[in-house]
Amino acid sequence: xxxxxxxxxxxxxxxxxxxxxxxxxxxxxxxxxxxxxxxxxxxxxxxxxxxxxxxxxxxxxxxxxxxxxxxxxxxxxxxxxxxxxxxxxxxxxxxxxxxxxxxxxxxxxxxxxxx
Amino acid sequence: xxxxxxxxxxxxxxxxxxxxxxxxxxxxxxxxxxxxxxxxxxxxxxxxxxxxxxxxxxxxxxxxxxxxxxxxxxxxxxxxxxxxxxxxxxxxxxxxxxxxxxxxxxxxxxxxxxxxxxxxxxxxxxxxxxxxxxxxxxxxxxxxxxxxxxxxxxxxxxxxxxxxxxxxxxxxxxxxxxxxxxxxxxxxxxxxxxxxxxxxxxxxxxxxxxxxxxxxxxxxxxxxxxxxxxxxxxxxxxxxxxxxxxxxxxxxxxxxxxxxxxxxxxxxxxxxxxxxxxxxxxxxxxxx
Numbered sequence: 001x002x003x004x005x006x007x008x009x010x011x012x013x014x015x016x017x018x019x020x021x022x023x024x025x026x027x028x029x030x031x032x033x034x035x036x037x038x039x040x041x042x043x044x045x046x047x048x049x050x051x052x053x054x055x056x057x058x059x060x061x062x063x064x065x066x067x068x069x070x071x072x073x074x075x076x077x078x079x080x081x082x083x084x085x086x087x088x089x090x091x092x093x094x095x096x097x098x099x100x101x102x103x104x105x106x107x108x109x110x111x112x113x114x115x
Numbered sequence: 116x117x118x119x120x121x122x123x124x125x126x127x128x129x130x131x132x133x134x135x136x137x138x139x140x141x142x143x144x145x146x147x148x149x150x151x152x153x154x155x156x157x158x159x160x161x162x163x164x165x166x167x168x169x170x171x172x173x174x175x176x177x178x179x180x181x182x183x184x185x186x187x188x189x190x191x192x193x194x195x196x197x198x199x200x201x202x203x204x205x206x207x208x209x210x211x212x213x214x215x216x217x218x219x220x221x222x223x224x225x226x227x228x229x230x231x232x233x234x235x236x237x238x239x240x241x242x243x244x245x246x247x248x249x250x251x252x253x254x255x256x257x258x259x260x261x262x263x264x265x266x267x268x269x270x271x272x273x274x275x276x277x278x279x280x281x282x283x284x285x286x287x288x289x290x291x292x293x294x295x296x297x298x299x300x301x302x303x304x305x306x307x308x309x310x311x312x313x314x315x316x317x318x319x320x321x322x323x324x325x326x327x328x329x330x331x332x333x334x335x336x337x338x339x340x341x342x343x344x345x346x347x348x349x350x351x352x353x354x355x356x357x358x359x360x361x362x363x364x365x366x367x368x369x370x371x372x373x374x375x376x377x378x379x380x381x382x383x384x385x386x387x388x389x390x391x392x393x394x395x396x397x398x399x400x401x402x403x
Contacts, residue, residue, distance in 0.1 A: 085350050087311030094307070094346035106351040107318050 053084035070103035199259035295328030321390035327358030357386035
């Protein structure tokens with residue numbers, strides 16, 4: 001059984017899809033980042049898609065987590081692309097002051113594949 | 116012998132004339148709301164005339180007729196409120212409702228004045244009581260009038276909002292949003308909500324926001340604009356701002372608004388070209 005709180009699926013072409021589950025504890029950010037980077041390096045992944053389809057709202061805390069993970073990915077020479085962001089989440093995030101995302105965004109996996 | 120309450124005296128005065136009074140009320144109702152005015156049917160006028168008189172007599176027979184928070188008084192207010200709404204919804208005028216209230220006031224006052232046995236003190240007290248009641252009922256009419264007006268304004272605002280966010284899919288995956296007028300917080304929220312939902316629904320890759328119709332800009336409007344661009348980018352779409360007039364460009368710099376990470380183009384057509392370029396779409400004319 002996976003205790004990490006996320007699904008990590010290589011999708012080919014040096015890309016992987018990360019699907020966070022309800023059990024993902026961003027309070028354990030250090031441990032999670034290490035685990036994700038380890039998997040990226042093992043799979044020689046250069047593009048990580050972070051699926052946000054199950055997040056109707058993203059608050060400051062979760063945004064910080066995404067930014068930290070994106071920063072770590074950058075350090076490991078991997079692009080992190082958040083996909084399937086919900087309109088409500090984008091709406092809430094856009095109203096946060098000093099918003100500087102470290103990650104890229106795309107509508108979905110298919111739409112970003114050509115980049 | 117115990118002193119009789121003036122309200123009881125008025126009830127006693129009304130009782131023998133109840134038939135005549137009902138006829139009078141009905142006749143006036145017919146003049147103002149029936150016939151060619153066509154606001155209420157003859158049956159409706161008959162029903163409300165009887166109900167009105169019943170409610171009025173209930174108020175007079177209540178424990179304290181002077182108490183404007185009593186259930187009897189409240190029932191009379193609700194009746195007038197309902198009557199006002201009903202007639203105004205059908206195109207009735209507030210003036211006619213006020214005239215109707217004034218008529219009722221006059222009718223009951225004449226009943227008091229017509230009684231030879233009534234003492235001056237009692238008559239004065241009853242007339243004051245009637246003035247108080249009918250003033251409150253006139254206010255109930257105005258409350259209903261205002262509610263009706265607010266409802267109309269709300270409906271018009273809602274229609275205006277719909278035409279204020281004309282999001283069009285001008286090409287597969289390309290949306291255009293001409294922004295006209297001022298962007299206040301409410302409108303920004305509305306436009307953003309429609310735009311983001313549209314992006315999610317159509318999987319649109321680019322949004323061209325045209326500001327040609329924006330006459331002036333202040334810090335709040337520019338903040339809302341940046342917020343919209345950010346939200347579009349977070350969804351994974353490209354946001355392109357077009358039609359920035361010279362005075363808007365000047366205002367943006369004096370407001371210290373940094374459009375560094377926002378793609379801008381001079382005109383809507385340039386914006387569309389940029390969107391096509393990003394999507395690797397080539398539009399060319401073929402010789403016939």
